[in-house]
Amino acid sequence: MDNGGSSGGGRPLSDNHSHPSAFSFSKPFKMDGGGGGVVVGGGVSSLVPNRRINEMDFFAQKETARVDVKRETTAHDGLVQGFHINTGLNLHLASGGSEKSSVDGGTSPSNKEKLNMSDKMVGLRAELENMNKENKQLRAMLSQVNNNYSALQMHVVTLMQRQHNRRAEISLANEVNTEGKVGERNRNETIVPRQFMDLGRASMAEKDESSPSWSGSRSPQTNEDASRESRRRKTGSTSNENKDGGREESSDQSLQGGLPNKVPKFNCSQNVEQASEAMSMMRKARVSVRARSEASMISDGCQWRKYGQKMAKGNPCPRAYYRCTMATACPVRKQVQRSAEDRTVLITTYEGHHNHPLPPAAMAMASTTSAAATMLLSGSMPSSDGIMSSSFHSRTMFPCSPSLATISASAPFPTITLDLTHSPNLLQHQRPNAQFHVPFQNLPQNFAPGSHAFNPVLHSQSKFSALQSSPEMQPPQVGTEQVLKPSSSSSDTVTAATAAITADPNFTAALVAAITSIIGNVHPNNSSNSSTNTRSTNVDNNIGNSNLVGN
DNA sequence: CGGTTTTGACCCGCGC
DNA sequence: GCGCGGGTCAAAACCG
Numbered sequence: 001m002d003n004g005g006s007s008g009g010g011r012p013l014s015d016n017h018s019h020p021s022a023f024s025f026s027k028p029f030k031m032d033g034g035g036g037g038v039v040v041g042g043g044v045s046s047l048v049p050n051r052r053i054n055e056m057d058f059f060a061q062k063e064t065a066r067v068d069v070k071r072e073t074t075a076h077d078g079l080v081q082g083f084h085i086n087t088g089l090n091l092h093l094a095s096g097g098s099e100k101s102s103v104d105g106g107t108s109p110s111n112k113e114k115l116n117m118s119d120k121m122v123g124l125r126a127e128l129e130n131m132n133k134e135n136k137q138l139r140a141m142l143s144q145v146n147n148n149y150s151a152l153q154m155h156v157v158t159l160m161q162r163q164h165n166r167r168a169e170i171s172l173a174n175e176v177n178t179e180g181k182v183g184e185r186n187r188n189e190t191i192v193p194r195q196f197m198d199l200g201r202a203s204m205a206e207k208d209e210s211s212p213s214w215s216g217s218r219s220p221q222t223n224e225d226a227s228r229e230s231r232r233r234k235t236g237s238t239s240n241e242n243k244d245g246g247r248e249e250s251s252d253q254s255l256q257g258g259l260p261n262k263v264p265k266f267n268c269s270q271n272v273e274q275a276s277e278a279m280s281m282m283r284k285a286r287v288s289v290r291a292r293s294e295a296s297m298i299s300d301g302c303q304w305r306k307y308g309q310k311m312a313k314g315n316p317c318p319r320a321y322y323r324c325t326m327a328t329a330c331p332v333r334k335q336v337q338r339s340a341e342d343r344t345v346l347i348t349t350y351e352g353h354h355n356h357p358l359p360p361a362a363m364a365m366a367s368t369t370s371a372a373a374t375m376l377l378s379g380s381m382p383s384s385d386g387i388m389s390s391s392f393h394s395r396t397m398f399p400c401s402p403s404l405a406t407i408s409a410s411a412p413f414p415t416i417t418l419d420l421t422h423s424p425n426l427l428q429h430q431r432p433n434a435q436f437h438v439p440f441q442n443l444p445q446n447f448a449p450g451s452h453a454f455n456p457v458l459h460s461q462s463k464f465s466a467l468q469s470s471p472e473m474q475p476p477q478v479g480t481e482q483v484l485k486p487s488s489s490s491s492d493t494v495t496a497a498t499a500a501i502t503a504d505p506n507f508t509a510a511l512v513a514a515i516t517s518i519i520g521n522v523h524p525n526n527s528s529n530s531s532t533n534t535r536s537t538n539v540d541n542n543i544g545n546s547n548l549v550g551n
Numbered sequence: 552c553g554g555t556t557t558t559g560a561c562c563c564g565c566g567c
Numbered sequence: 568g569c570g571c572g573g574g575t576c577a578a579a580a581c582c583g
Contacts, residue, residue: 307555335574
């Protein structure tokens with residue numbers, strides 16, 4: 001691996017990554033001080049060289065220079081010149097100055113006043129720019145919150161429906177069979193999918209240990225916690241482990257904290273439980289992205305810290321494990337591995353939801369993974385028996401983009417795979433035919449289904465059966481994904497999932513935005529990617545993505 | 552010096 | 568029970 005050369009410390013990473021708070025607050029303040037000092041203190045001659053101090057903000061310097069010229073001409077050429085200048089760009093400034101000078105009486109005080117006003121102007125503009133930046137940052141945060149909100153909302157609706165179905169089912173079963181089993185089930189009333197529940201318990205157990213009755217099959221999350229717990233007990237809980245444990249705990253909390261709007265809506269404790277279960281499950285849902293890239297990692301705008309690497313069976317390429325480090329408690333993880341069949345294909349699997357504001361470059365991917373996970377879960381959870389059927393080792397395709405995404409909801413983690421290996425022409429076949437209008441209704445103009453015909457080559461490549469049977473399409477890195485063996489029940493579920501996903505414009509919009517950003521990032525032309533990971537390409541990514549996300 | 556990467560060890564679930 | 572594979576940890580090495 002090229003990790004040694006590309007590793008690099010964290011500082012370039014944090015510098016390159018346009019963390020909003022880092023960017024928008026430091027520079028304007030510098031600018032204020034510099035610009036103000038120059039104009040007030042310096043004479044004409046001293047001002048000109050100052051223009052070359054490029055450390056300062058361009059905007060402030062331009063203002064300074066403009067004022068210099070005016071002042072110079074006013075002083076040397078008299079009233080006519082001065083009058084001429086006053087009709088220039090800074091009308092407000094000039095008139096204000098003249099007003100004050102008439103009050104004060106002298107001409108030189110008038111100049112000073114002008115200077116002061118221009119100083120203030122510069123400061124105000126700097127402030128304005130600062131506020132604009134803040135505004136942008138807030139907008140980004142807002143859009144993320146909105147995204148999370150809608151995702152969670154959909155999931156809650158799904159849960160409610162499932163609960164409703166279950167009640168109906170139970171009452172039906174009670175009529176038919178009055179056995180104790182059913183009665184017991186009825187007492188528990190809201191039995192959600194077992195796997196779902198276990199995941200929820202894991203997070204609940206951390207916060208509330210007063211639920212010892214939780215037992216049964218252990219979910220990976222529980223395993224993780226138990227493993228951590230056992231290690232903690234063994235080693236006497238070093239500071240690091242404490243930190244880690246705290247991190248995990250706070251990650252769950254923060255997960256919910258990141259979506260505060262929904263949780264209070266649950267009045268009964270069971271619903272709260274379900275919500276947290278849903279969140280835990282969402283953390284476990286995975287979104288896998290296949291993309292061609294020479295880089296060791298695709299640039300998604302986030303900061304990642306590698307915490308492990310393993311040789312996976314059946315793949316000579318190692319699998320790398322990354323954690324999001326943009327926030328201390330961010331639960332998002334990802335796995336990166338090259339495809340065994342095609343080494344140019346990089347498979348990135350995301351898991352979890354960011355609990356912190358994201359830079360614009362990261363918004364697309366985060367939104368996609370979030371929405372995809374949500375839709376995957378809400379659509380894939382069978383409502384018939386509340387348990388993710390073991391027969392649900394199935395995959396399906398997005399009808400809107402047959403070569404784009406694959407659902408693989410095999411236990412324990414439902415996974416959705418976005419195949420971007422045909423990315424160069426992706427934008428040309430957003431909508432293969434008129435059959436799938438709805439999902440792209442809300443697309444930004446850039447991504448609105450264009451007049452380009454669906455690429456016939458890709459179209460032929462993307463047939464359902466071909467993709468299913470293609471070993472390349474099976475993300476080899478995750479879980480126990482299996483090749484499709486469609487059963488009637490699974491196909492129903494898959495259909496439901498597909499329908500749910502494709503009916504959600506938010507998801508499709510986010511999906512397309514993410515895909516487009518990825519295309520920009522993983523394109524072979526991006527030569528700087530070849531030996532470096534995210535940090536080296538973030539600036540480019542930000543530039544490239546800002547347009548996409550902004551739309 | 553602080554953050555990241557590397558890498559061996561550990562734990563757990565699962566299949567036999 | 569044992570081995571295998573996946574996932575994670577954490578000390579050491581590395582980097583800027």
